[in-house]
Amino acid sequence: MKTLRLQNEPIDYTSALAATGTVEDGAVLAFIGTPRRDSGGRTVEHIFYEAYESMALKEMDRIADEAMAAWPITDCLIVHRMGRVDPDKASILVAVSSRHREEGFAALRFIIDTIKKTVPIWKKEVYADGSEWVSDRV
Amino acid sequence: MKTLRLQNEPIDYTSALAATGTVEDGAVLAFIGTPRRDSGGRTVEHIFYEAYESMALKEMDRIADEAMAAWPITDCLIVHRMGRVDPDKASILVAVSSRHREEGFAALRFIIDTIKKTVPIWKKEVYADGSEWVSDRV
Amino acid sequence: MRITIKAFASVKDSLGFSERRLDLSSGTTAEGAVRAVERELGVGIPDFDSLLFAVNEEYCRRDRVLRENDVLALFPPVSGG
């Protein structure tokens, strides 16, 4: 089962993780990304996420399909927040379930690495005295 | 911060994960183990976990310390259920937080692998027609 | 031919719009379309070489020849997660 979501609301781990994995599975592996407070010496007040939403969902779907074809994982969940996110809150939750954890590790790693390369989502860091799109940095 | 717990109650992901990771961290990686319904062709009705609790907590503490010495992880959470656990419920939650996810992957993997080898906890599978300690199998 | 051009993140800030309809001569490439917009608005997009292009929600090369009703999207390297 694939669950792919872009949402403005905080991520509810319990309901998200309870929906990942079935009684056939032995292992759920999850990655939770949180914006860092410190960014190259500047203090991040909050983050603003923007996406090309329809394309982002298509890319997430493609990544989930690739992972599910490459490893025997049964469920794949990708939830990414949009809009304002405070530094101590989760911006992304990725979870996969599999019968054995080795497969889950490999799949989870692939999914996160690929999301960060190909899904059209951008992060703007907002400081006390301005803001900056992170992707613009050299 | 280390959080090590053996508990009879269901694992609450939200409170457990909210306590893992700080505003300094960028990544929380988590492993959730659930008993498998199917065990070598027999249907598992439920699992019964037993531990040498004082020694198990010492071993968990040692594993957390080793992981925190080997990788720059900031928080380490290990929660294992005791007593009866139904197959679709989490029996174990391990979570680590780190500034970068690569370190978290390596640490999480080490912690789970080592828990499964050294922490004195045993699993008895209960079937409709009997039960069996899993560690007794060849 | 008519196409739609979408801009995101810092590219949206540079161009001052998130979506715009464009009239182009047939045979125009994705890059050609963006250059036409820059000329029309009198702006230059910084770090042009690092930009990513997509047509109809699929990544494409910048020499991709556009067709009637294509939706061209232009954005900086992604930074989600």
Next chain:
Amino acid sequence: MRITIKAFASVKDSLGFSERRLDLSSGTTAEGAVRAVERELGVGIPDFDSLLFAVNEEYCRRDRVLRENDVLALFPPVSGG
């Protein structure tokens, strides 16, 4: 000397107790203590070679010489997680 012996999981089932006090002659090893209990109760623990031993909550070899008040624990390979 007096020691405490603890048994877990299938070993507890085989021995029929989870904790017992034992009186042993000094110099008895961990394995010797377990063999003494087996003889006393007239039971044999299956898969003896796979068993794990701990003294005072630390894993130890089975030839570990016990001391007064030691807590010896005996259990099958662990299977948590």
